[in-house]
Amino acid sequence: MRLGGRVTGAIEVLADIEARKRPVADALKDWGLAHRFAGSGDRAAIGNIVYDALRMRLSHAWLMDDDSPTALAYAVLLRQWGFSKDALDADFAEDKFAPPALTDANISAFSSRKLDDAPLHVQGDIPDWVQPSFEANFGDGWLKEAKALAGRPTLDLRANTLKANRDKVVKALERSGAKAAAIARNGIRIAAGEGASRLPNVTAELSFQKGWFEVQDEGSQIVADLVQPGEHDQVLDYCAGGGGKTLAMSAAMNNKGQVHAYDADRKRLAPIVERLRRAGTRNVQVHDDPRQLETLKEKLDAVLVDAPCTGTGTWRRRPDTKWRLTQKNLDERIAQQQDALSEAARFVKPGGSLLYVTCSVLPEENDRQVERFCADNPAFSITPVSDDWAKIFGSGVARPRATDAGTITLTPASTDTDGFFFCRMQRKV
Numbered sequence: 033m034r035l036g037g038r039v040t041g042a043i044e045v046l047a048d049i050e051a052r053k054r055p056v057a058d059a060l061k062d063w064g065l066a067h068r069f070a071g072s073g074d075r076a077a078i079g080n081i082v083y084d085a086l087r088m089r090l091s092h093a094w095l096m097d098d099d100s101p102t103a104l105a106y107a108v109l110l111r112q113w114g115f116s117k118d119a120l121d122a123d124f125a126e127d128k129f130a131p132p133a134l135t136d137a138n139i140s141a142f143s144s145r146k147l148d149d150a151p152l153h154v155q156g157d158i159p160d161w162v163q164p165s166f167e168a169n170f171g172d173g174w175l176k177e178a179k180a181l182a183g184r185p186t187l188d189l190r191a192n193t194l195k196a197n198r199d200k201v202v203k204a205l206e207r208s209g210a211k212a213a214a215i216a217r218n219g220i221r222i223a224a225g226e227g228a229s230r231l232p233n234v235t236a237e238l239s240f241q242k243g244w245f246e247v248q249d250e251g252s253q254i255v256a257d258l259v260q261p262g263e264h265d266q267v268l269d270y271c272a273g274g275g276g277k278t279l280a281m282s283a284a285m286n287n288k289g290q291v292h293a294y295d296a297d298r299k300r301l302a303p304i305v306e307r308l309r310r311a312g313t314r315n316v317q318v319h320d321d322p323r324q325l326e327t328l329k330e331k332l333d334a335v336l337v338d339a340p341c342t343g344t345g346t347w348r349r350r351p352d353t354k355w356r357l358t359q360k361n362l363d364e365r366i367a368q369q370q371d372a373l374s375e376a377a378r379f380v381k382p383g384g385s386l387l388y389v390t391c392s393v394l395p396e397e398n399d400r401q402v403e404r405f406c407a408d409n410p411a412f413s414i415t416p417v418s419d420d421w422a423k424i425f426g427s428g429v430a431r432p433r434a435t436d437a438g439t440i441t442l443t444p445a446s447t448d449t450d451g452f453f454f455c456r457m458q459r460k461v
């Protein structure tokens with residue numbers, strides 16, 4: 033397919049997402065099934081246009097004075113992919129599958145508007161009602177943080193030290209451009225790429241099938257590292273989901289001690305079994321029934337609550353969720369976080385640690401939750417983790433945003449990772 037056909041495909045997918053309020057991945061998959069002649073390069077290019085359009089939807093629409101799929105797709109090519117209007121006109125003139133031309137009103141808006149004149153939430157590409165939360169969390173730096181959450185994400189992997197090491201994985205994935213990540217000790221990074229370029233399908237590699245690495249954002253690896261489980265510790269991953277952090281902790285503990293993996297949702301937990309097998313873990317027990325945890329009350333050295341959240345820290349990867357988020361969703365997540373925290377706290381032994389993590393950057397889900405939890409549960413108090421940072425990752429690496437209370441927030445702008453919140457609370461002896 034030529035560029036025109038790809039842009040037309042992206043416009044169709046964007047229209048489908050808008051009309052049926054469906055996830056991007058589903059809309060792209062359906063488009064691929066209905067257009068079987070499109071090759072993998074075409075589908076990747078269409079996906080890139082769609083994701084780029086959604087990440088910067090507000091600013092694209094403001095500059096075009098139009099939020100139609102056609103205007104958004106053109107804005108991607110003109111603002112992000114480096115095309116000039118003349119080059120597009122010349123390319124599309126000869127192409128019967130090219131999209132409709134921009135309207136005179138679009139052209140006039142795009143050539144006269146300056147983004148600096150747009151409302152600040154438009155400049156930052158975030159919903160207007162979320163702006164106060166960003167301001168509360170990041171102060172003057174909020175706009176930079178918001179803009180960084182509208183960029184393309186890298187592909188991050190974690191070398192599984194139970195079966196390989198970072199150098200070995202980097203070498204195995206040399207052709208994909210894999211490099212050692214900047215912060216996480218076992219992290220590997222493949223750059224995001226530009227324009228139509230596609231990321232490699234690393235899960236098809238033999239080294240993945242052999243369990244040498246996992247796909248895991250560097251931020252997620254860092255928060256798992258910050259748990260700092262000892263080799264002989266008893267740890268509970270209370271919201272284990274598909275097991276990303278369980279696997280990282282199991283490897284950090286060198287297959288010793290014990291990690292208990294639990295999740296209230298059996299369906300989310302199910303993939304963990306195959307992942308644990310592939311990774312060669314022998315120190316993980318999976319629990320899909322809360323009654324199986326009864327004997328663990330007040331026994332565990334560390335309990336991780338990787339809480340359900342709005343996922344604002346992952347907006348680069350799931351930009352459609354940015355525009356679907358509502359105050360009601362946020363309120364629901366806040367209530368679920370409070371439940372998960374108070375349920376999980378029962379398993380922490382005196383002197384043990386309760387670790388609270390979200391992949392959100394909203395203070396309502398983060399600092400306010402742990403402040404409230406500690407106020408309601410005076411046996412627990414926050415222990416600062418900023419001193420641990422240099423000890424674990426070295427002093428020469430980027431540092432996350434840290435509060436006086438001792439919590440930290442990773443972000444694309446500060447640590448070049450997804451957004452994550454981490455807090456360690458210690459239970460009194």
Ligand SMILES: C[S@@+](CC[C@H](N)C(=O)[O-])C[C@H]1O[C@@H](n2cnc3c(N)ncnc32)[C@H](O)[C@@H]1O
Pocket residue numbers: 252270271272273274275276277278294295296297300338339340341368371372375
């Ligand atoms: C952010 S996800 C976990 C991701 C996972 N830890 C990982 O690293 O791949 C949050 C999980 O919390 C689970 N959850 C929500 N409320 C819970 C509760 N009260 N008890 C246990 N799990 C809960 C959800 O089912 C969901 O799988």
